[in-house]
Amino acid sequence: MSAYLYLYCFSAVMNTWLKSRTQKQLTVFTIIMVLAVGIMSFLLRVETFNTFILFLALYSVGYYLKHTVDKYIQKIKDYSLSLFVTMVLFLSVWGILTIHQIGTESTIYCYTNPLVILQAVFLFLVFDKMKIKSSNMINHIAASSFMVYMMSENIHTRKYFVSIVRSIFSIDSEYLTIVTYVVFFFVAYLALTAIDKVLSKIYIPCINWINNTGMMKKLSILFS
């Protein structure tokens, strides 16, 4: 949920700041951020790195993937599916061993695990390679996916979704369970999408106004 808020608040500043970096600076910054998250948060369990710094690291990774001219990235793109499957299998085995040892998988299945970040990159590249025809309708709905995901994953709202889904799966008839779940899925998705659309109606004029005033550039210079 915090990542969603950070996106609202800082993406424009991040864009301006990252745009003013050279290729080398961008590479170094991205590597340092991912390593910082891996070492400080995943290994040393410093919680400060779980939120904003993790967001900065992931956002930088995305920006780097778009703008890099590194030939290794192109090679990784070619093998992204194999690399993703390998990573899934590796994490699965690691997860099984961890559950056996300490009774929970949560220590490795966390966003700060560098392997999870790497896996996210591979998964992203798999989909990025695909050639799918653009559809305005799907783009319009999917544009709010992040909001939908974050709202349904949020610790404050998740319990409501959990109780609804559990009650759906407790229905005796399998056919009715599937139908009810599908209906619930679409209703929940569309309702949360509608909320995001309303928020964006407020947000977009605000961010456009701020951009026009040149405030973002001033902020990015301040950060650099």
Added chain:
Amino acid sequence: MGDNVASLDYSLKSIVFIIATSVVVCAAPVFVIISGYFGIKPTLMGGEIQCYMLVLLCFVLSFFYDYRWRDSFVKRFYKLSDIYIC
């Protein structure tokens, strides 16, 4: 015999759970990576459809991951693996 079959069933489900977890865990980081990739304004406007398909997939999987499997199967797996190893 019946117990063994039941145990096998649980362990298979547990393995499915672990694999599903391994797939789904990277969903949230992917969202932020997508945003950085497109330099997106927070509503994820614009961009390419394949990334959104991924987002939809992650959303569907995350329901099953969180609500259907997580709570019970990890505990069952833990107990079973304990029994198997001992």
